[in-house]
Amino acid sequence: MKTETKKNFPIRLYIVGLLAVFCVILFAAVSLYQNVFLKDIYRRGKITGIERTADSLADVAESTTLDASFNAETIREKLDSDTFEADSCALMLNLDLGLGVEAGTSRRECVIRELTPFSVKVLHDEAEKDGGKTMLFANGEEKLDISNLHKEADKADTMQCVVLVKNTKDASGNEITILMSTILRPLGIVENALRSQLWIVFAIVLVMIFVLSYALNRIIARPIAGINEQAAHLAKGNYAEDFDEKNGYREVTELAKTLNRTAKELGKADKVRNELIANVSHDLRTPLTMIEGYAEIMRDIPGENTPENIQTIIDETKRLDSMVNGLLDLSKLQGGMIPMEIKEHNLTEFLRDVADHYQKMVEKDGFTVRLEAENDITALYDEKRIEQVLYNLLNNAVNYSDKEKEIILRQSRRDEKTVRVEVIDHGIGVREEDLPYIWDRYYRVDKEHKRSVRGSGLGLSIVRSVLENHAAQYGVSSTYGKGSDFWFELAVK
Ligand code: ADP
Numbered sequence: 001m002k003t004e005t006k007k008n009f010p011i012r013l014y015i016v017g018l019l020a021v022f023c024v025i026l027f028a029a030v031s032l033y034q035n036v037f038l039k040d041i042y043r044r045g046k047i048t049g050i051e052r053t054a055d056s057l058a059d060v061a062e063s064t065t066l067d068a069s070f071n072a073e074t075i076r077e078k079l080d081s082d083t084f085e086a087d088s089c090a091l092m093l094n095l096d097l098g099l100g101v102e103a104g105t106s107r108r109e110c111v112i113r114e115l116t117p118f119s120v121k122v123l124h125d126e127a128e129k130d131g132g133k134t135m136l137f138a139n140g141e142e143k144l145d146i147s148n149l150h151k152e153a154d155k156a157d158t159m160q161c162v163v164l165v166k167n168t169k170d171a172s173g174n175e176i177t178i179l180m181s182t183i184l185r186p187l188g189i190v191e192n193a194l195r196s197q198l199w200i201v202f203a204i205v206l207v208m209i210f211v212l213s214y215a216l217n218r219i220i221a222r223p224i225a226g227i228n229e230q231a232a233h234l235a236k237g238n239y240a241e242d243f244d245e246k247n248g249y250r251e252v253t254e255l256a257k258t259l260n261r262t263a264k265e266l267g268k269a270d271k272v273r274n275e276l277i278a279n280v281s282h283d284l285r286t287p288l289t290m291i292e293g294y295a296e297i298m299r300d301i302p303g304e305n306t307p308e309n310i311q312t313i314i315d316e317t318k319r320l321d322s323m324v325n326g327l328l329d330l331s332k333l334q335g336g337m338i339p340m341e342i343k344e345h346n347l348t349e350f351l352r353d354v355a356d357h358y359q360k361m362v363e364k365d366g367f368t369v370r371l372e373a374e375n376d377i378t379a380l381y382d383e384k385r386i387e388q389v390l391y392n393l394l395n396n397a398v399n400y401s402d403k404e405k406e407i408i409l410r411q412s413r414r415d416e417k418t419v420r421v422e423v424i425d426h427g428i429g430v431r432e433e434d435l436p437y438i439w440d441r442y443y444r445v446d447k448e449h450k451r452s453v454r455g456s457g458l459g460l461s462i463v464r465s466v467l468e469n470h471a472a473q474y475g476v477s478s479t480y481g482k483g484s485d486f487w488f489e490l491a492v493k
Contacts, residue, residue: 090179330461
């Protein structure tokens with residue numbers, strides 16, 4: 001089958017590419033701003049600036065009387081505190097009384113300053129014609145020639161002055177004319193200066209992009225490449241790989257942590273698998289050797305063809321069978337392939353049956369199984385699977401018993417909803433440090449795997465799987481040298 005491989009670029013190329021795109025966009029935006037919008041924005045800014053000031057001066061005029069007693073300082077203060085455009089100045093005139101107040105940041109360029117009363121009157125009338133307010137433009141910045149004013153701004157990039165005329169009335173009804181002027185300067189020189197600066201900025205940005213992409217490459221790409229290299233060893237089965245969890249940014253340290261955890265888990269799984277192969281082959285070989293030995297004796301030695309020897313072969317075959325079944329059961333249980341048939345059953349009766357049956361099996365070895373149960377209790381469980389749990393626990397109780405050969409099977413009511421079942425022995429017990437692990441598959445306290453006792457190391461993991469499938473609580477309390485109490489709880493009907 002032909003597999004199509006998509007070409008992937010290294011992250012540093014993405015970083016450089018992205019930064020380059022960013023740089024181009026930035027450059028385009030700055031050029032556009034400069035060539036298209038700068039002039040407009042400058043003009044609009046200046047004009048709206050004087051318009052705003054004219055409006056606020058009109059507000060002042062309307063709330064006071066502009067006569068000889070008027071304190072001009074209040075207006076100057078107001079203009080100073082306002083965002084008064086540079087190169088602008090303002091005049092507020094009472095035409096009837098011939099009084100005026102002047103303010104501005106640059107008196108030198110105040111083109112409306114030396115207007116004759118006649119010119120003011122002309123401007124006043126011009127504004128009156130336009131509904132009380134008008135905007136006029138003149139070329140140059142010299143003394144204003146009112147015969148040379150026009151209504152449209154000159155589009156050419158030349159020095160121009162703008163005059164705003166606004167008529168209003170003060171609180172006593174006097175005619176007030178507010179004159180504002182400002183200078184629009186040609187932007188050509190500024191633009192040229194900006195353009196050459198733009199190239200310098202562009203060059204600086206380019207250098208910065210190189211530096212940045214180098215730095216980002218070191219910060220982002222390198223640690224990932226390093227981890228990837230180490231992970232390749234992990235893939236080859238080197239689970240001792242130690243990923244650096246301290247250096248690098250958060251995502252990388254988290255990745256390192258995850259990989260360390262993965263390596264640990266893989267290492268554990270690998271160890272378990274090796275132990276499993278060793279244990280299974282050892283366990284399977286023992287009965288096989290017995291069967292082979294007995295069969296050879298029966299074939300070679302006349303008179304050894306006895307029913308006892310045949311029985312041994314049968315017993316060992318059964319043991320093999322149960323071991324293979326145990327393995328199969330466990331993998332099915334853990335894979336969720338055995339559905340639980342949880343139904344109502346008389347638990348007490350069931351425990352009595354199990355105890356009686358087990359008693360018969362082990363009494364020849366001197367064991368007794370005693371059932372401790374008060375009232376009959378109906379509980380919810382899968383009978384076949386719980387029987388398997390009890391047999392595994394009873395087998396362990398027998399296998400790990402010492403001189404004291406009494407095993408107790410106890411049923412006790414916990415609360416309204418649960419009943420506890422316990423298998424208690426007075427055998428060798430489990431050391432505290434081994435307790436958390438005994439439920440693991442193939443964990444055997446007896447590490448040398450001596451066959452002093454029968455068992456495959458699967459019993460408790462089967463117990464655990466069944467009980468977890470019942471969503472049951474379970475556990476053990478054990479004192480080393482004194483005995484163990486394995487328990488689980490079922491739901492009461
Ligand atoms: P095994 O086949 O080895 O019995 P299990 O999974 O049933 O496997 O048990 C795991 C380990 O737990 C045993 O090897 C044993 O060391 C310990 N164990 C289980 N039950 C008991 C018990 N009743 N008393 C003491 N140790 C026990």
